[in-house]
Amino acid sequence: MKFSVLGSTEVVDGGAQLELGGVKQRAILGYLLLHANKVVPTSQILQAMWEGNPPPTARKMVQNAVSGIRRMLAANTDPTTTPLLRTHRPGYQLRVDVQAVDLFVFRSLVRDGRSAISEGAHALGAERLREALSLWRGRALADLVETGICWSELTALEDERLSALEDRLDAELACxxxxxxxxxxxxxxxxxxxxxxxxxxxxxxxxxxxxxxxxxxxxxxxxxxxxxxxxxxxxxxxxxxxxxxxxxxxxxxxxxxxx
The missing domain is CATH 1.25.40.10 (Tetratricopeptide repeat domain)
Structure with missing residues (x-):
């Protein structure tokens, strides 16, 4: 099972793109992927979903979305990945192989590119950074941004992309x-x-x-x-x-x- 956040939110299993449910379920999945392998407090999810003004049914809506995400993850057919959404006080933790999430592959390639540049291998560094940047298919979580979501994490991600792009351009100039x-x-x-x-x-x-x-x-x-x-x-x-x-x-x- 592969997860994409560098563009529209996508989950692919066995070559097939999965149905991710309604906007709230997609948004909670996207938010947990941005914080993959970390415990995310329920209060933080509520803040992200409803900008600090959750309705009385908000916690129930989160629970329903989590149940839907768990059903989707249970359908995984890839034996090399075992994604799991755990209840972990005070919230939830999405356990996933970072190599299955395009965001973390991007960050790994950026580190490799910058390391090569720091060692004077500018052509190799530029190549790694080009590979990293090619993973982007538009703005991060673009489908959710279109619904009005504007998390600070997405602004920070855009800055990460631009910084990697600038590093690549410096390497190209050096070459x-x-x-x-x-x-x-x-x-x-x-x-x-x-x-x-x-x-x-x-x-x-x-x-x-x-x-x-x-x-x-x-x-x-x-x-x-x-x-x-x-x-x-x-x-x-x-x-x-x-x-x-x-x-x-x-x-x-x-x-x-x-x-």
Missing amino acids: GRHREITPELEVLTATEPMRERLCLQFMLALYRSGRQADALRVYRRTREALIDGLGLEPGRGLQELQQRILEHDATIQVPALVG
Whole structure:
């Protein structure tokens, strides 16, 4: 049995996608998967499901959803995985092999990629991070987000994704792939105009591609977005890069290709 949260909530058993029940049951399953192998207090589930204002029948609704999830897990036909939803005071614990949950596979690959980069193996690191990012099929728990759910865990997960993406782009730059990633960075910076690291990477990729004027335009656009959106000037890193581009600083030209 395989579980997916990096996109719409999905459970697959023997190649077949399972029916997950109503919105509350899907949401409780998704929430427990985000906290897999940890005890999640019932009070925390109630807070997540009803934003601190649960109806009188809320605990019964949680119990019914848990029963439905247990029936689904009992249908597992994969002998290599034994998912189990336990009642564990003060709440519930979803016991599952982390290799069966795409979120934890993603995190493992990200750790491998970052470890490779820290050892100077930038090409291998970029490959591992690309593999990790390929697991995403949209926003985490996208089907639940469409119903109005906006848990802090989902915001943190999106930041994890973007951080892994930025690490991958740094590795690509270190490998001299600035031209290849320029179109991707153009889209990313349009989507995340105030994410300074992406803007810095875009400026550097443009400059290394011989597009100094375009790189400086990206700086001006980012500065305007930060001032308008947050009332802040760009950070020191962006300001220094702008100055170095203006000075044609040779130390930010294409690096010697690294592994």
